[in-house]
Amino acid sequence: MSGLPKTLEKIIDSFSRLPGIGKKTAQRLGMYIMKMDNEFVSDFANALLEIENNIYSCSICNNFSDSETCSICSDPTRSSRMICIVENPSDIILFENTGFNGFFHVLGGLISPLDGVSPEDLSIKTLLDRINNIDEIILAIGTSIEGEATSLYLINLLKPFNIKISRLSQGLPVGGYLEYIDKATLEKSFLERVEIN
Ligand SMILES: [Zn+2]
Numbered sequence: 652m653s654g655l656p657k658t659l660e661k662i663i664d665s666f667s668r669l670p671g672i673g674k675k676t677a678q679r680l681g682m683y684i685m686k687m688d689n690e691f692v693s694d695f696a697n698a699l700l701e702i703e704n705n706i707y708s709c710s711i712c713n714n715f716s717d718s719e720t721c722s723i724c725s726d727p728t729r730s731s732r733m734i735c736i737v738e739n740p741s742d743i744i745l746f747e748n749t750g751f752n753g754f755f756h757v758l759g760g761l762i763s764p765l766d767g768v769s770p771e772d773l774s775i776k777t778l779l780d781r782i783n784n785i786d787e788i789i790l791a792i793g794t795s796i797e798g799e800a801t802s803l804y805l806i807n808l809l810k811p812f813n814i815k816i817s818r819l820s821q822g823l824p825v826g827g828y829l830e831y832i833d834k835a836t837l838e839k840s841f842l843e844r845v846e847i848n
Contacts, residue, residue, distance in 0.1 A: 659685060711781070713757035713774045715740045723755060732786040736778070736805065738793070742829055746791055749841045753789075756781065761797035762804055768797075770804055782812055789844055790818040793829045806847055817844040 653660060659681055667677035684692060708714070709721035716722070723729065723743070733753030735746055743755050758773040782788070788809055792798045802818060809816055819840040829837065 787815040
């Protein structure tokens with residue numbers, strides 16, 4: 652028994668299920684929401700419902716989008732002939748911060764035989780549909796076993812197309828997942844990316 656109203660308990664429970672949020676923080680957030688005015692609370696609730704109902708996958712790059720194509724794919728100022736391949740939509744934010752002005756392609760996972768994830772489960776076919784008129788493909792994938800397996804698969808697949816293929820430079824922790832690497836290291840490894848021959 653927490654002594655709190657059930658409705659508040661439900662909100663606290665929802666917050667505590669989010670990544671990186673412990674019970675104490677969830678309680679603080681719940682209390683905070685309770686003190687906010689009606690307008691804030693209804694905007695917040697509506698935004699959550701809209702995520703559920705209005706967010707799709709971009710038909711070109713597989714990024715999150717609220718229309719057929721995402722804001723990056725439909726951005727006319729991106730004239731670059733580069734595609735940066737990432738595992739998840741959340742990785743796009745990491746590399747956008749480096750000043751990269753090309754396009755992205757979200758694989759939607761990594762090859763992992765142990766988890767039953769094979770190349771057919773990733774959005775690789777749509778990647779191959781995009782590589783006309785592209786000068787460089789950047790593999791911005793972590794160095795976990797699954798990341799290495801995926802990079803190797805893509806390198807072999809893309810080699811016959813005679814496009815420059817590059818990957819993040821060394822210096823990333825071995826077995827590293829990109830979301831745990833600090834911003835400066837990640838930016839450096841992107842800007843100093845190495846070409847694969
Ligand atoms: Zn897109």
